[in-house]
Amino acid sequence: MNHAIPADRLISSAALARFHPGCAAMDACRCSSRCAGSQAGPDELDHVPRLHPGSDLAAYCHALHLQQRATWPLAAAGYRALDSTEVRSCELNGLEIRLQLNPARLASSTATADSAAVRARPCFLCIGNLPAGQQALAYGDRYLILVNPYPVAPEHFTVPAVDHVPQRIGDSIADLLSLCRDLAPRYTVLYNGPQCGASVPEHQHFQAVPAGYLPLDRIFSHERDRRGMPWGERRGVRYTGLEHLPCPCVALEAETAAPLQESLRHLLEHLKNLVPGPGEPMVNIIGRYQQGWRLLVIPRSRHRPSSYLDADGNGILLSPGTADVSGLCVVPRWEDFHRLQRAHLQRVFEEVCLPAASLRLLRDRLGAPA
C-alpha cells in the first residue's frame, strides 16, 4: 500500500505558522477565516482538500506519524523517549494495569480544569498556537489531525476541532462515530471529558492510538463474552455492563450510527442524574469500529484521586484520563512510578470511577432495554 500523503492534503508547518498566535483563545474566533490579526490569507484552510469518508484516513495518519518523526525534532524526541521508557504491570480484577513512566506528560497531568485558569492561558490546540514543525491533516470540515509530540502510545494523534469550542461530547457524538469508522481498523478513538482527563477542556478534541494498545480495548471482546452482563438491546444497539472491572463501564455496540448516537445521548442524560456536577456527566469513552461500532463508556465520579498532589506538592502525580482508567496509567515522576503499588492503584480506581452499584442503578433507570 502506498502510504505517501498527497501534497495537497497536508497542511504544512509553514502554512500553520501563518495563523496568528493566541487569537482564537482570546476571542474564540475561527482563525482560518475571521481573525483580523491573521497573516494567513482569508479562508486559507478552506483551500485544503478535506479527507472525507472513503479516504484511506488510517494510512494517511500512519504516514503523517512517520513523516513527523522523521522531520520534526520534538516528535522524534518524544517517540524515541517512549520507546525506551520504563513500564511495569500488575493486575486488578482481571484488567492488566500497565504503569508507564513518562516525564513528558508532566504538564498535561498537572493541567488545571478550573475555568478561570483555563480562560487566562493560551489555548495550545488553536491553529495559531501550534508548535513550529507541526503538520496537520484536515479531516472533514471541522477537525485537524495532529501527531502528538508527547505520546503515551507508539502512535498518538490529537484531533482538535478547527474552531475553539469547549470539549462537549453531546455536540460531537456524530463526529466521534465518523472518526472511529474512518480510522478503522488501525486506530481506536478516545474521548476525555472536560473534568476527567482532558488537558485542554476549553477546546473540543479527540485522541487516537493504535487499536488494542490500551489493555481494556484489547481484552474487551473476551471480557464481554466471559463476564459481561447483557443489559438488553434497543433498536439494534446492544448494551453490556462490565461491572466487575476496576473501571465499571457500559459497552454500546451497533451496526448503524443513528440509533447508537441516540443511545449514547440517552445514557448520558441518565448518567447526569447519578453523577452530580455542572456540565456533562463525567465520562471517558473508547470508540472502535469493526464491522460496527463499539463504544465503551466509563463513567467517572471524580477528576483526581485523594492522593493527588496537594498545594505543597506532596502526594502522587497520577491524573487519570481515558488511557489511565483503561489500564495504561501514565506516571510522569520517577518517584511515583516506583512507589505506586497495587493497593494504591485499587484505591485510585475506586475513587475516580463510578462504583458497580451505581452502574446497576444506571441500568435500572435506563429501563433495561428489551
Ligand SMILES: [Zn+2]
Ligand atoms: Zn483553542
